[in-house]
Amino acid sequence: MDAVGAARLAGLVGDLGAERGPRYAALAARLRLLVADGRLPVGARLPAERELAPALGLSRDTVTSAYRRLRDDGWALARQGAGTWTALPAGPVRAGWVPGPVGEGVLDLAHAAPAAPPQVPAAYAAALDELPRLLPGHGYHPGGLPGLRARIAERYARRGLPTTPEQVLVTSGALHGLSACLDVLLRRGQRVVVEDPGYPNALDALAAGGARPARVPVALGDGDGAVAALSAAARATGAPLAYLVPDAQNPTGLTLDAAQRRRLAAGLQGAGTLALVDETFAELALDGEPPPPLAAALAPGRSVSVGTLSKAVWGGLRVGWLRADPPLVHRLAAALARRELSGPVVEQLAACHLLDGLDAVLAERRPALRASRAALVAALGEHLPSWEVPVPSGGLFLWCRLPAPTSSALVAAAARRGLHLAAGPRFGAGHAFEDRLRLPYTHPAPVLRRAVADLAAAAADVAPQDGPAPAAYVV
Known part of the structure; x- marks a missing residue:
C-alpha cells in the first residue's frame, strides 16, 4: 500500500x-x-x-x-x-481517467468520446459474414490481421508517409500500444520530453514505467514556441524519448503545421531523441487539410506512431496500431504478446470495413463536430463572457482559461448540477492549471447549450462575480 x-x-x-x-x-x-x-x-x-x-x-x-x-x-x-x-464507494463511480457509468441525469463532459456513427453496425454485420472463412484456423494473429495491417499502411501512404504492412502492428487501442512502447523503449529513471499540459492516461503510463518527465509548456497559437522549447528540452536533458501529440494536442488543441513538424524533427534528431507520436486525433482536422504525419519528416528508425479508431470512429471499437520500422515492430510485438497473445478477430474484421469507408465516416463526423464546436463557443460567450476560449482547428475539445484558479471547486459545484467535468490539474502535475477547464464538443449542440447554462450556474456558485470579458473573444 x-x-x-x-x-x-x-x-x-x-x-x-x-x-x-x-x-x-x-x-x-x-x-x-x-x-x-x-x-x-x-x-x-x-x-x-x-x-x-x-x-x-x-x-x-x-x-x-x-x-x-x-x-x-x-x-x-x-x-x-x-x-x-x-477507497471507492459502492455504485457506478470509477476512479482513474476512464469513462465509466454515470448516474441518471448526469452529463459526462470529462471525456471526449463521440458516439458511434451509423456505419459501425454495418461493419460488424459484414465482419460476422466474413468470420466463417477464418474459423478453420487457430484464431491467433499476434501482429494483427494481414488485411487490417495492409489497410492501415495504405492509409499512411495516402497521408504522405509510405508504409508497408510489416511496419504496422495492431493493438487494442492507443493506450495499449503506448504502454508497450514504454516497456521496450524506456528504462526506469530515464527522462522523457512531454508536453505540458498533457493527456492524463499517457502521463500515468509514464509514471507507472518510472519515467522522469521533462515538461515543456505548449499553448494553442504558439506552435513555433512549442517546437523551439521541445527541441531545447531534448538537447538539454538528453532524453531518449519524446512523447508528442502534434495533431490537436490534448488538451490545448495545438496542431503543428508542416514547417513546424520539419523543424521539430530536425531538433529531435540532433538531440538523438526518438519521437513517440500519438496520432489519436490526426483524422479530425476540422478547418483545412491535415498536415502530413510528423514521422514523414523524421529519419527512418527515429519514430514510433500510435494510432487508433477510437476518436475518428468509436471508443467501443478497441482497435489501434503502432507504426515503426520492422526491427522495432518485432520487438514491440514481443512486448505486446506478453500482455495478450492476440487481439479479437471480429473487431479487426469490422475495422477493415470501417477503414475502407473511413472517408465517408469523416465526411459526416467533421461537419457535426464543427457545428457542436460553434455551439459550445457561442454558449460560453453568452453565459461565461469572462472565460477565454481559444478555438482549435481540430480535435474534440476546448481548453478554456477561467478568470480565477477555481477549476477543482467548479468541478465539485458542477457535479451537484449533474455535470461530470475534469479539473484542469488532471492534465498537469500538482495543482497546476487550476485556472483551466477542458470541455469536449462531442455532444449535439442542444445538449451543449443546456450544459453551459448549468455550468454558468455552477460557476456563479463558486465565484459570484465574473471579471471583465477578455479583449478578444475568438470564435
Missing part, C-alpha cells in the same frame, strides 16, 4: 478558498475529486491528521472531520493503528 506524504497531498489539494461551506467539507470534496479522477490512487494511505493539518494550514479537527466524512461516504477506510486509506 503506497503512502502519500503530507506535503505531496497538500500540493494536490491546492487552494480551498473557492470552495463553499465548512472547511472540512471542502477538504473532503477535494479529496473525493482526487480519488475519482485518478490523481490519488485507490488504496493509498493518507497522512495522519497531525501531519496534514499544518501542511494545509488547517486545524487538526478540520482534517479529522474531513476524513470522517470520507469514511462515511465510502471514499476512505480506517483501521486502528493502521491509519486511513482511500
Whole structure:
C-alpha cells in the first residue's frame, strides 16, 4: 500500500478558498475529486491528521472531520493503528481517467468520446459474414490481421508517409500500444520530453514505467514556441524519448503545421531523441487539410506512431496500431504478446470495413463536430463572457482559461448540477492549471447549450462575480 506524504497531498489539494461551506467539507470534496479522477490512487494511505493539518494550514479537527466524512461516504477506510486509506464507494463511480457509468441525469463532459456513427453496425454485420472463412484456423494473429495491417499502411501512404504492412502492428487501442512502447523503449529513471499540459492516461503510463518527465509548456497559437522549447528540452536533458501529440494536442488543441513538424524533427534528431507520436486525433482536422504525419519528416528508425479508431470512429471499437520500422515492430510485438497473445478477430474484421469507408465516416463526423464546436463557443460567450476560449482547428475539445484558479471547486459545484467535468490539474502535475477547464464538443449542440447554462450556474456558485470579458473573444 503506497503512502502519500503530507506535503505531496497538500500540493494536490491546492487552494480551498473557492470552495463553499465548512472547511472540512471542502477538504473532503477535494479529496473525493482526487480519488475519482485518478490523481490519488485507490488504496493509498493518507497522512495522519497531525501531519496534514499544518501542511494545509488547517486545524487538526478540520482534517479529522474531513476524513470522517470520507469514511462515511465510502471514499476512505480506517483501521486502528493502521491509519486511513482511500477507497471507492459502492455504485457506478470509477476512479482513474476512464469513462465509466454515470448516474441518471448526469452529463459526462470529462471525456471526449463521440458516439458511434451509423456505419459501425454495418461493419460488424459484414465482419460476422466474413468470420466463417477464418474459423478453420487457430484464431491467433499476434501482429494483427494481414488485411487490417495492409489497410492501415495504405492509409499512411495516402497521408504522405509510405508504409508497408510489416511496419504496422495492431493493438487494442492507443493506450495499449503506448504502454508497450514504454516497456521496450524506456528504462526506469530515464527522462522523457512531454508536453505540458498533457493527456492524463499517457502521463500515468509514464509514471507507472518510472519515467522522469521533462515538461515543456505548449499553448494553442504558439506552435513555433512549442517546437523551439521541445527541441531545447531534448538537447538539454538528453532524453531518449519524446512523447508528442502534434495533431490537436490534448488538451490545448495545438496542431503543428508542416514547417513546424520539419523543424521539430530536425531538433529531435540532433538531440538523438526518438519521437513517440500519438496520432489519436490526426483524422479530425476540422478547418483545412491535415498536415502530413510528423514521422514523414523524421529519419527512418527515429519514430514510433500510435494510432487508433477510437476518436475518428468509436471508443467501443478497441482497435489501434503502432507504426515503426520492422526491427522495432518485432520487438514491440514481443512486448505486446506478453500482455495478450492476440487481439479479437471480429473487431479487426469490422475495422477493415470501417477503414475502407473511413472517408465517408469523416465526411459526416467533421461537419457535426464543427457545428457542436460553434455551439459550445457561442454558449460560453453568452453565459461565461469572462472565460477565454481559444478555438482549435481540430480535435474534440476546448481548453478554456477561467478568470480565477477555481477549476477543482467548479468541478465539485458542477457535479451537484449533474455535470461530470475534469479539473484542469488532471492534465498537469500538482495543482497546476487550476485556472483551466477542458470541455469536449462531442455532444449535439442542444445538449451543449443546456450544459453551459448549468455550468454558468455552477460557476456563479463558486465565484459570484465574473471579471471583465477578455479583449478578444475568438470564435
